[in-house]
Amino acid sequence: MTRIGYIVGSLAPDSINRKLARVIADQAPQRAEMVEISIAELPLYDRHLDADFPSVMTEFKEQVAAVDGLLLVTPEHNQSFPAPVKNAIDILSRGGSSELAGLKLGITGASPGRFGTINSQSQLRQCLPPLGVKLMGSPVLAESVREGTFHDDGTATESTTKRAKDYIEAFTTFVES
Numbered sequence: 001m002t003r004i005g006y007i008v009g010s011l012a013p014d015s016i017n018r019k020l021a022r023v024i025a026d027q028a029p030q031r032a033e034m035v036e037i038s039i040a041e042l043p044l045y046d047r048h049l050d051a052d053f054p055s056v057m058t059e060f061k062e063q064v065a066a067v068d069g070l071l072l073v074t075p076e077h078n079q080s081f082p083a084p085v086k087n088a089i090d091i092l093s094r095g096g097s098s099e100l101a102g103l104k105l106g107i108t109g110a111s112p113g114r115f116g117t118i119n120s121q122s123q124l125r126q127c128l129p130p131l132g133v134k135l136m137g138s139p140v141l142a143e144s145v146r147e148g149t150f151h152d153d154g155t156a157t158e159s160t161t162k163r164a165k166d167y168i169e170a171f172t173t174f175v176e177s
Ligand SMILES: Cc1cc2nc3c(=O)[nH]c(=O)nc-3n(C[C@H](O)[C@H](O)[C@H](O)COP(=O)(O)O)c2cc1C
Pocket: 010, 011, 012, 014, 015, 016, 017, 018, 075, 076, 077, 078, 079, 080, 110, 111, 112, 113, 114, 116, 117
């Protein structure tokens, strides 16, 4: 079984990125186990914490270390990725070990904007490779969400569901390779 962790980059209870993450998880192939890794409780990182990382941070790092691949499902805030995602990246890169080195990573996201989360994703594609992650290049999943994209029962439109299925199939293969 391939263990794939996923991080939802939004803390909003009605997050469209959480809805997208759920559709992706539902569409994962049977050989993949999808586990959410929450960033909601992480305190803000600062370098004075390096000497003695709070347990909530070390537990988060251990959760990431335990998966075979990590998927970011993140909004776009002001043409970039949101602060909680940056905070999570900083925490993973510090505290005596970096779980990012060699980590197989995928980036996805949803926004009501015309271009989905393409700016957020391109900035992540810029900052993550120097930290040693192995980034999946394609396919790209940047969902431009409309009214009716997601349904109350957690499903999505046929087209969004197909893109999510194609993406998670490709990412699982990438993680296994
Ligand atoms: C501070 C802030 C900045 C935003 N900036 C962008 C942006 O640059 N591009 C975009 O497509 N959407 C932007 N949005 C709209 C978000 O895409 C929208 O709120 C979306 O629902 C966020 O995802 P979530 O529902 O998972 O939290 C912004 C929203 C907030 C709160």
